[in-house]
Amino acid sequence: MGIGIELHSARPRRLDPAHTRATLLRASHEHGEGLARVLHELPLDRGWRLWRIDPYDHTFFDQREAAAALGEIDRLLALCVDEEQRAAAVDLERMLGACAATSGGWLWFVGD
Incomplete structure (x- = not known):
């Protein structure tokens, strides 16, 4: 199980690959x-945006x-138990x- 992250210039449309490619700025x-693994360590507190x-x-x-x-992020870093999670x-x-610095930016977290 892994989570990919894509930064887009507009909200990506999952069912429209051409649009998704056109708006993609960066991927990780x-x-x-x-x-x-580190997100799994988050407390069951829906106050965390990252919990979503x-x-x-x-x-x-x-x-x-x-x-x-x-x-x-600082609280998330405190939950990291190894270098893979920290990275x-x-x-x-x-x-x-x-994303925060990109006007109209969207992050797409691509789950398995």
């Missing part, structure tokens, strides 16, 4: 396993949600920051 798939990321399905964050989720959390922080 190398830390998917570590990301899934589903490792088995697709999850979307808009620019505003990404900016808000950036505030949870995944740092990569997530980078992608959230890129």
